[in-house]
Amino acid sequence: MWYMTEERELMRNIAREFTEQEVKPFIAEMENNHTYPRHLLKRMGELGFQGLIFPEEIGGIGPDWVTMGIVSEEIAKESNLVAILLMLNTAICAETIYQLGTPEQIEKWVKPAITGDVNLALCLTEPNGIFNFSENQTRAVLDGDSWVVNGGKIFTTNAGNADCYIVECLTSEPNPETMMGVSYILIPADTPGFEVGHIENKLGWHGSSTGQTYFKNCRVPKEYLLGPQDTVFPIIYTNLEDEFIMFGACCLGSAVGVYEKTLKYTRERIQLGKSMFDTHQSIRQKLAQMYSDIEAFRGMMYMTLAMKDKGIDTFKQAFICKLQGATLMERVASECIVLHGGNGTVKENGIERYFRDAKMCFLAGGSNDTLLDGLSSLI
Amino acid sequence: MSKTIVCYKWVKDEADIKVNPDLSVDLSKAKGKISDYDKNAIEAAVQAARLLAGKSIGLTFGTPKTKQSLKDALSRGLEEVCWINTEAAAEADGIVTSKALAAAIKKMDDVSLVICAEGASDTYARQTAPRLGALLQWPVITSVSKIQINGDILSASRKLDDCIETVKVKLPAVIAVLPEICNAPIPGLKAVMAAGKKPIAEYQAGDIGIDFTSKSQVSGLKAYAMNRKNIILEGDTSEKIASLVAALKKEGVL
Numbered sequence: 163m164w165y166m167t168e169e170r171e172l173m174r175n176i177a178r179e180f181t182e183q184e185v186k187p188f189i190a191e192m193e194n195n196h197t198y199p200r201h202l203l204k205r206m207g208e209l210g211f212q213g214l215i216f217p218e219e220i221g222g223i224g225p226d227w228v229t230m231g232i233v234s235e236e237i238a239k240e241s242n243l244v245a246i247l248l249m250l251n252t253a254i255c256a257e258t259i260y261q262l263g264t265p266e267q268i269e270k271w272v273k274p275a276i277t278g279d280v281n282l283a284l285c286l287t288e289p290n291g292i293f294n295f296s297e298n299q300t301r302a303v304l305d306g307d308s309w310v311v312n313g314g315k316i317f318t319t320n321a322g323n324a325d326c327y328i329v330e331c332l333t334s335e336p337n338p339e340t341m342m343g344v345s346y347i348l349i350p351a352d353t354p355g356f357e358v359g360h361i362e363n364k365l366g367w368h369g370s371s372t373g374q375t376y377f378k379n380c381r382v383p384k385e386y387l388l389g390p391q392d393t394v395f396p397i398i399y400t401n402l403e404d405e406f407i408m409f410g411a412c413c414l415g416s417a418v419g420v421y422e423k424t425l426k427y428t429r430e431r432i433q434l435g436k437s438m439f440d441t442h443q444s445i446r447q448k449l450a451q452m453y454s455d456i457e458a459f460r461g462m463m464y465m466t467l468a469m470k471d472k473g474i475d476t477f478k479q480a481f482i483c484k485l486q487g488a489t490l491m492e493r494v495a496s497e498c499i500v501l502h503g504g505n506g507t508v509k510e511n512g513i514e515r516y517f518r519d520a521k522m523c524f525l526a527g528g529s530n531d532t533l534l535d536g537l538s539s540l541i
Numbered sequence: 542m543s544k545t546i547v548c549y550k551w552v553k554d555e556a557d558i559k560v561n562p563d564l565s566v567d568l569s570k571a572k573g574k575i576s577d578y579d580k581n582a583i584e585a586a587v588q589a590a591r592l593l594a595g596k597s598i599g600l601t602f603g604t605p606k607t608k609q610s611l612k613d614a615l616s617r618g619l620e621e622v623c624w625i626n627t628e629a630a631a632e633a634d635g636i637v638t639s640k641a642l643a644a645a646i647k648k649m650d651d652v653s654l655v656i657c658a659e660g661a662s663d664t665y666a667r668q669t670a671p672r673l674g675a676l677l678q679w680p681v682i683t684s685v686s687k688i689q690i691n692g693d694i695l696s697a698s699r700k701l702d703d704c705i706e707t708v709k710v711k712l713p714a715v716i717a718v719l720p721e722i723c724n725a726p727i728p729g730l731k732a733v734m735a736a737g738k739k740p741i742a743e744y745q746a747g748d749i750g751i752d753f754t755s756k757s758q759v760s761g762l763k764a765y766a767m768n769r770k771n772i773i774l775e776g777d778t779s780e781k782i783a784s785l786v787a788a789l790k791k792e793g794v795l
Contacts, residue, residue, distance in 0.1 A: 172613055172733045175574075179727045210730030223730055432562060 165228050165464045173229055177236035180209060185241050192243065192369025193515065198323045199369055200281070202244055203251060207278015212252050215404075216260060220268060221276045227470040231411040231463060238415025239422070242491075242519040243367045245415060249408040250319055251275055255282030258328060258346070258401055262389030267348065271326050283324035285315040285375055286398070292528070295330070295395055296338045300377065302331035302347050304384060309347050311380040314359070319526075321373040322358040326350050329377065334392050344395040346388035355380040366518035367526075403480040405527050407470065410463050410483025413491040413523050414456070420516040421452050424498040427505075438501075445501060452494050459490050481537040484523075485530050492520035543595030543653040547586035548642050548673070549579035549614060551607040552663040560764040575610050578658035580617065580725035585688070585718050586656045587618035592690045593653050596620050602641045603630045615736035616728040622739075623649075627746035629753035635668030637755050642669065643676035644749045654695065655715040659684060670717035680710040683717040 166174075184205060191197045206212050214230040216222025224230070230253070238245035256275040259267055259282070274280035290297045300313025311331055318327070327349045336343035349356055359374030389397060428439040428449065438445055466479040495516035499506035506513045524530050557571035575583075583599065590597035599614040599622035601607055607630070611622050625641050633641070646652055655677070657670040667683070674681030686705070687698040695714055699706040700721075746753060772788060774781040789795045 168609070168612060169733055169737065171609070172616060172736075173730050175613070176616075176727055176730065176733065183727065208729060209727060214730070223734060229730075429559070435562065437562065 163460075163464070165232075165468060170229055170232055174232050174236055176209065177211070177233040180205065180211075181237050181240045181244075185237060185244050189241055189512070189515075192241075193509070194368075196363070196368050198371050199244060199247070200323060203247060203281060204278040206248055207276060211248060212256070212278055213276040215252055215257065216272070216276055220260070221273050225471070227407075227467040228464060230408070231467045234408060234411040235415035235418065238412045239419030242412055242416040242516070242523065243369050245412040246367065246409075246523075247320075247370065249405065249412060250284070251282055253404040253408040254401075255284050255328060257404055258284065259348075259388060261401065262346065262394070262397065264385070266385070267388060271348070280325045281320055281323055283318055283320035283327045283375075285318045285327050285329040287315060287317045288313075289316055293532070294338075295332070295341075295344050296336035298330070298332055298336070298344075300329065300331050302329075302333050302345065304333075305381075307384050308381045309384055309386060311347055311349060311355075311377040311382070314374060314376040316374050317362070317372055317526075318375045319370055319372045321361060321371050321375050323371050324351060327356070327375060328388060329375075330394075330398065341395040342392050344393075344398070345391050346394050346398075347382060348386040348388050349377065349380055349382055353380045353382055364522065366515070366520075366522040400477070402528065403477050406480035406484040406533070407466055407476065409523060409527060410459075410480075410487035411467070413484075413487030413520070414459055414463050416516055416519060416523075417452075417456055417459075417487075417491045417494040420495050420498045420513060421449070421456060423513065424452075424501050425449055427502060448497055448501065452497060455490055456494070459486050462486060478537065478540050481533050481540070484528070485533050485537070488520065488523040488530055491523055492517070495520045542651060543590070543593040544649055544651050545586045545590040545593060545595060545597050545654045545656065546600050546646055546649070546652055547579075547583050547597065547619070547656045548600050548602075548669060549583060549610070549658070550576045550661040550663070551601060551603045551610045552576045552661055555662065564764045564766055566762050566764050573606060573609055575613055576658065576662040577725075578660065578662055578720050581720045581722055582656050582658040582718050583614060583617045583619060584725045585722045586654075588723060589654055589656065589688065589690065590620075595651075595653060598623060598649070600642060600645055601625070602627075602633070602638055602645075604628050611741050612733065612736040615739045615741075616732040617725070618728070618732070620739060621742065623742040623744070625744045625746075625749055627749075627753065629746060632755050632758070633753065634755040634757040635666055635672060637751070637753055639669055639672035639676055640751045641749055641753070643673055644751050645744060646673075646677065648744075653693070653712045655679070655713070657715070657717050659717045659719050667717070670715050674715040677713075677715065680714045681716070682708050682710060682714065685716045685718045686721050688716065688718075688722070 210223050211233050213222035214224045214226055234245045256272045260272050275282055286292050288298050302309045302311045329347050329349050331345055331347050332343055333345040334343045355378040357376040359376055361371050361373035428445055429437050431438045466476050466483055469476050499513055502513050505511050551573050553568055553571040554574045559567040586597045597619045599619045602625040614622050625645055660667040671681050682697045684699045685697045686700040689696045693712045695712055696709045774784040
């Protein structure tokens with residue numbers, strides 16, 4: 163591959179070793195008991211994965227978005243969720259604090275997030291949605307030297323497992339025209355009045371803790387305002403760019419993972435003295451089509467990551483990465499279940515999980531339909 | 542400064558090896574990797590070098606493709622690597638491999654300890670350490686599961702079939718370690734970046750000065766097919782034993 167170097171090959175191998183030795187043995191625990199993989203987040207910090215998109219001065223080893231893509235792809239081959247949690251902690255949360263935060267906020271939250279000692283969460287969604295912020299109920303009021311936050315969020319990923327929550331709040335009368343009125347407030351998990359509510363039992367991503375978060379007179383110092391007051395909403399929108407791109411890398415990895423397992427299965431399953439792969443032209447064609455789709459998307463994915471490394475605007479490409487990635491993963495996972503026959507539907511065989519996780523990628527972090535709407539405004 | 546040498550082998554990744562229905566083996570798509578057992582040996586060398594207040598050096602004998610292993614080995618904590626680079630390594634048997642490694646070790650000063658894995662993950666021939674010891678005329682300890690170093694005395698626990706044997710030798714020595722000697726930690730990405738700055742010594746065939754002609758040759762390679770009979774023996778223990786003996790006789794095993 164044009165984007166591979168000797169160093170990146172080694173880093174990919176390290177991600178592969180980590181996935182084989184530490185992620186894979188924990189998948190059944192996450193799937194069956196919905197156990198949050200906190201120790202894996204810590205290990206990804208120790209191994210340097212969480213520092214890939216951050217510069218050396220704050221403890222990172224980057225920024226190197228291509229390698230971040232390579233590592234995420236490798237992990238997602240086995241566990242889409244663990245790759246998604248890596249993305250959440252780094253490309254979404256820590257990156258937001260790094261881009262908007264004061265030196266003190268970066269010291270307190272980003273540096274320990276890079277080492278895996280701190281987990282972060284982003285609280286955006288309310289029952290009315292994400293983007294119609296003027297109807298949001300979560301508000302922060304400045305009272306002397308403190309912000310007092312009241313309200314609640316839903317679908318907060320890492321709920322109950324984060325050390326600090328980045329909470330989108332209304333801090334003045336919202337104006338949908340000018341997109342004014344929204345701010346980010348940092349709320350540490352031990353803030354009095356902060357509560358975690360119901361954790362959802364979801365179709366996929368078993369092991370992630372996605373649930374409700376409540377803020378009842380949560381009082382934090384005024385220095386906990388993250389970024390500019392009242393004008394953060396346009397920034398939220400542009401910050402989604404990193405999230406959408408990394409969603410694409412996670413989807414690519416999972417599509418490759420389920421495809422490779424299925425290719426192996428069809429080659430090893432012998433019927434009447436020949437493998438399924440050798441016997442049936444239709445099976446070979448399906449696998450060739452999957453390979454073709456995967457490699458076409460790989461080109462798009464790593465071109466976008468390389469553009470990011472070069473500082474080229476990737477806003478439109480980010481939408482396409484998530485749209486195409488989730489669509490690819492869903493289609494490949496669905497075909498792979500069929501090629502496994504009845505075995506594909508058995509949970510213990512680990513094939514149907516890719517399909518359930520694909521649905522999560524399709525909907526989480528901005529559904530594909532919402533993204534198409536967003537993209538339509540850019541074309 | 543004392544040197545601890547660890548010999549490692551670049552092997553085909555067994556996960557990429559395809560077995561055809563006729564049991565022929567397709568290695569064409571298999572990528573390379575450091576033999577899994579050698580990763581434990583490398584970590585053992587890093588730890589031993591620390592105890593000896595010296596330096597840990599990786600040593601490998603391989604074809605030009607083995608170049609891919611050098612930074613990998615260095616990222617696992619070694620301070621230097623030495624690579625005997627020759628196409629002849631592809632056909633080398635145990636004695637040629639040992640002669641090449643011994644010749645490279647003789648070029649180094651102050652070697653206190655040579656560590657090999659008990660066997661490589663491709664052939665598991667277990668020849669390198671004993672042959673190296675004979676060529677260097679140093680004591681050899683195989684099947685080592687634990688070591689202690691006190692001055693120039695190395696004490697090793699040997700895991701044998703029916704007991705643990707403790708052996709002491711005066712260094713320099715050659716030891717063959719089992720995987721349980723220590724865990725092989727996964728290196729961090731920072732270690733990969735640091736590996737690029739560490740020294741690599743390369744020898745060509747002519748620098749080694751040995752005859753690379755192997756006396757043994759591989760005439761064929763076939764996969765092993767395990768066809769289970771799935772026979773469940775019923776009854777109490779004595780009945781099961783009688784059934785087992787009868788079944789083995791029927792199969793011609795006894």
